[in-house]
Amino acid sequence: MTDPALLPPVLQAARILGTWLAQQERPRPARTMAEFKDVFDAVDTPAAALLHQHLDPLLPGVPWAEDLYARPLPAGELWVVDVMDGAVQYLQGLPQWSISITLVQDREPVATVLHSPLLGESYTAARGHGAHRNGAPITPSDKQDPAVALLATSQPPFIAAQPEAATAAGRSLSALLPLVGAVRNLGPTSWQIADTAAGRIDAFWQYGRDDENLLGPTLIAREAGTLVTDTTGTPWQAGSDSFLAAPPALHQQVLTLIAPR
Structure with a gap:
């Protein structure tokens, strides 16, 4: 089949x-x-x-x-x-x-x-x-300005086993909140990424290894024309320790905003 x-x-x-x-x-x-x-x-x-x-x-x-x-x-x-x-x-x-x-x-x-x-x-x-x-x-958002963008995020189950992910999540949230339109966590990771692929959400990011929740929506996002990488800009793959899905016009801007300073 x-x-x-x-x-x-x-x-x-x-x-x-x-x-x-x-x-x-x-x-x-x-x-x-x-x-x-x-x-x-x-x-x-x-x-x-x-x-x-x-x-x-x-x-x-x-x-x-x-x-x-x-x-x-x-x-x-x-x-x-x-x-x-x-x-x-x-x-x-x-x-x-x-x-x-x-x-x-x-x-x-x-x-x-x-x-x-x-x-x-x-x-x-x-x-x-x-x-x-x-x-x-479906196709992703065509927004160009993070100031009017709705971003979403989540965290892997059992994040206590990945303390570095929890630290990075807090740092990135603090960096993004003053600069984007809004940040939400709207439910299952997979569904939020699919909604990003469909333009309902403008970008989604997460820290931590989370293959079970990321593999399926990664396919949906890529097939819709969304860029899917880790937070260094490297194409996401199973085992990656961070994740970003965003349309081409926003992807590099979000990467820059969440980069460690």
């Missing part, structure tokens, strides 16, 4: 899972980390099982990536999946969550689907075939 041909059945699988998740009764928010793990597993385990039923037959034998925060992305073909992207929001009863499914070949994303059941929207992209929202092509 070619990469573009994968998108319709993968999107259908994401919609089935999204409907199931939206119908679940939200538990009471966890009061401790132990409770959070129990609450999370109670949703994540059956959600993953449901998605396996629909995803695995498409490419028999292709594994799901596991524990990308603890080891480098392996070579070969694999699925990078987040069945509850924005789990914290989902479990808190907030609407900013989605489903993320990406096929990766030799550490490069080749097909991806992001689906938000509450918004009724889906982003899709296949390598060399453009990026779309609900079937319509």
Whole structure:
């Protein structure tokens, strides 16, 4: 099955899972980390099982990536999946969550689907075939002045394990806040990058290694014509320790603004 041909059945699988998740009764928010793990597993385990039923037959034998925060992305073909992207929001009863499914070949994303059941929207992209929202092509913002730009940012899960990323995030936020129109964190990292590719957000940056959340939307952003690099201007790749997605007219300006001084 070619990469573009994968998108319709993968999107259908994401919609089935999204409907199931939206119908679940939200538990009471966890009061401790132990409770959070129990609450999370109670949703994540059956959600993953449901998605396996629909995803695995498409490419028999292709594994799901596991524990990308603890080891480098392996070579070969694999699925990078987040069945509850924005789990914290989902479990808190907030609407900013989605489903993320990406096929990766030799550490490069080749097909991806992001689906938000509450918004009724889906982003899709296949390598060399453009990026779309609900079937319509997307393009990034054409703004030229950071002073009127809406920027977004986030952080990897378990950022305490990457203290240098937390430090850089604080420094960059302090540098940008006085010079741009606004900075927001609007939910899942992947969805915010896709919204950047579609021009709803003007640029997105983040510090820290976060392959699981960055691989899929990187494909969407690049296919839409967005520049995707690390914060030194080097093309982003799996394992990079920083990330910036911005349209050509803003990319270098944002790089300059967040550069250490």
